[in-house]
Amino acid sequence: MTLERLSEHACFGGLQGFYRMDSAACGGSMRFAVYQPPQARAGRVPVLYFLAGLTCTEETAAMKAGAQRVAAELGLMLVMPDTSPRETGFDGATGDWEFGEGAGFYLDATQAPWSSRFRMESHVVHELPAVVREHFPADPGRTGITGHSMGGHGALTLAIKHPQQYRSVSAFAPIVAPCEVPWGRKAFGRYLGDHHAVWAEHDACALVRRRPFGRPILVDQGLADKFLETQLQPERFEAACAEAGQSLTLRRHAGYDHGYYFIASFIQDHLRHHAAQLAD
Amino acid sequence: MTLERLSEHACFGGLQGFYRMDSAACGGSMRFAVYQPPQARAGRVPVLYFLAGLTCTEETAAMKAGAQRVAAELGLMLVMPDTSPRETGFDGATGDWEFGEGAGFYLDATQAPWSSRFRMESHVVHELPAVVREHFPADPGRTGITGHSMGGHGALTLAIKHPQQYRSVSAFAPIVAPCEVPWGRKAFGRYLGDHHAVWAEHDACALVRRRPFGRPILVDQGLADKFLETQLQPERFEAACAEAGQSLTLRRHAGYDHGYYFIASFIQDHLRHHAAQLAD
Numbered sequence: 001m002t003l004e005r006l007s008e009h010a011c012f013g014g015l016q017g018f019y020r021m022d023s024a025a026c027g028g029s030m031r032f033a034v035y036q037p038p039q040a041r042a043g044r045v046p047v048l049y050f051l052a053g054l055t056c057t058e059e060t061a062a063m064k065a066g067a068q069r070v071a072a073e074l075g076l077m078l079v080m081p082d083t084s085p086r087e088t089g090f091d092g093a094t095g096d097w098e099f100g101e102g103a104g105f106y107l108d109a110t111q112a113p114w115s116s117r118f119r120m121e122s123h124v125v126h127e128l129p130a131v132v133r134e135h136f137p138a139d140p141g142r143t144g145i146t147g148h149s150m151g152g153h154g155a156l157t158l159a160i161k162h163p164q165q166y167r168s169v170s171a172f173a174p175i176v177a178p179c180e181v182p183w184g185r186k187a188f189g190r191y192l193g194d195h196h197a198v199w200a201e202h203d204a205c206a207l208v209r210r211r212p213f214g215r216p217i218l219v220d221q222g223l224a225d226k227f228l229e230t231q232l233q234p235e236r237f238e239a240a241c242a243e244a245g246q247s248l249t250l251r252r253h254a255g256y257d258h259g260y261y262f263i264a265s266f267i268q269d270h271l272r273h274h275a276a277q278l279a280d
Numbered sequence: 281m282t283l284e285r286l287s288e289h290a291c292f293g294g295l296q297g298f299y300r301m302d303s304a305a306c307g308g309s310m311r312f313a314v315y316q317p318p319q320a321r322a323g324r325v326p327v328l329y330f331l332a333g334l335t336c337t338e339e340t341a342a343m344k345a346g347a348q349r350v351a352a353e354l355g356l357m358l359v360m361p362d363t364s365p366r367e368t369g370f371d372g373a374t375g376d377w378e379f380g381e382g383a384g385f386y387l388d389a390t391q392a393p394w395s396s397r398f399r400m401e402s403h404v405v406h407e408l409p410a411v412v413r414e415h416f417p418a419d420p421g422r423t424g425i426t427g428h429s430m431g432g433h434g435a436l437t438l439a440i441k442h443p444q445q446y447r448s449v450s451a452f453a454p455i456v457a458p459c460e461v462p463w464g465r466k467a468f469g470r471y472l473g474d475h476h477a478v479w480a481e482h483d484a485c486a487l488v489r490r491r492p493f494g495r496p497i498l499v500d501q502g503l504a505d506k507f508l509e510t511q512l513q514p515e516r517f518e519a520a521c522a523e524a525g526q527s528l529t530l531r532r533h534a535g536y537d538h539g540y541y542f543i544a545s546f547i548q549d550h551l552r553h554h555a556a557q558l559a560d
Contacts (some may be wrong), residue, residue, distance in 0.1 A: 009537055009539055009542070010502070010533075010535040010537065010541065010542065010545070011541035011544065011545055012544070012545045013545075063540070064343055064344070066346040066349065066544070068541070068544070068545075069544070069545075222290070224290065253290075255290040256289075256290040257289055257290065259289055260343070261289040261290065261291035261296050262289070262290065262291075264292070264346070264349070265290070265291055265292045265348075265349075
């Protein structure tokens, strides 16, 4: 698989890079970002995927989350995919920040026209890791996943669905019950049609009830988050984990909102959570 | 002086805010950002101004430099001004990233039409600190200044010219000899006319030769910076400081470029440099 290097920048003794690959899953080129910690010069290192939220790109977390400092300390590689295919030309794919480009919801769409290109689950779980393994010193046996908002939904659902791929998971302000909230119902209806059994395959609450992840999950949530009550409802995931016997640390932070100042404040704890689980 | 709150975000136990004020110096409204560390709830704290570079705004360092974590640890307030007045409507004020809006060079222009609004020295040194003192728990007697590129030029020149205002100074990849390099010659010619004695009032090398700052200066420079040889030439400042007996720590970093991944990698050292000098 060929890889186009867009830019690379020294950062905390490692390298923050931006790349483009040909994506069979998404029917076009896809961008992604990788942070290689200094330890990657000496051999393969564990990898943490960070899935961004609505409207974001592969650049957002690289620029705003401040994760590289602790990744350099812990020897973690960071991989940051884009949030959807781009320049699809589909009617309705742009102009709505909750759906389409920038809002891929980390699933493989089943409905035309979306099903030909909006296949972010295949891209993130299978295709991108193969490229990362080929071109970067990543240890695929030690892979974790985290994300924010729609990307927190992605991290939780992909980890629970693909436990052979991910040994650790966490999330910031995730959508946990997309079948029940406006963001999820709107996107799932268009990407997946009116098949509610299929919807449940992409709903963290439904998934964890059926098959817990096993290892402890860390979730941070700001209590001044304007999407807390309408879209996020972390108490649903708390209840589902309790029912399923899934270990969950859900931290509620007074005063914090939905943005990257919240993420930056707590990213260190997430990286340490993953590094600990990827070490053994 | 009235202050308009644009947004505020909890961040590392403190508050990252964005504000707008009426500016007499710049003949219109000016935006700025302030990070209040948690210690600011208990009383006045020392303040560090961060001056951004060409094309940047008051948001750039707040979003990309990753300074809040260490500011929260050290109890430093951060103040981030915009880089020029905005929406001036002057011919030539937009469309050129090296001059005009986004490129105020932290001086008071003397040439029409710029002289009516491009008065960033007055804004940063006098007007903005008065607003900060009135609306935030800042201790004006303990103020430091740093900056990047054009903002590094601003930090060095303003500190040397106004030692009663600033007790500490540092810079990232600063323009140190604007009278000698293309960025400076272009901007100074238009803002200040053909008066080279006036130009020297805004040239860090010329200023330090005449009147050293006294306290140690810290400068970081990446050796993969594409502007190093044409625009920055830190060896000129090194020589001027040596002549003047000015203590300078100039650190050259192999592989680092001109961007914020470079700044983020070393911002911690700058905040500690300032906190130490502002503590006594």
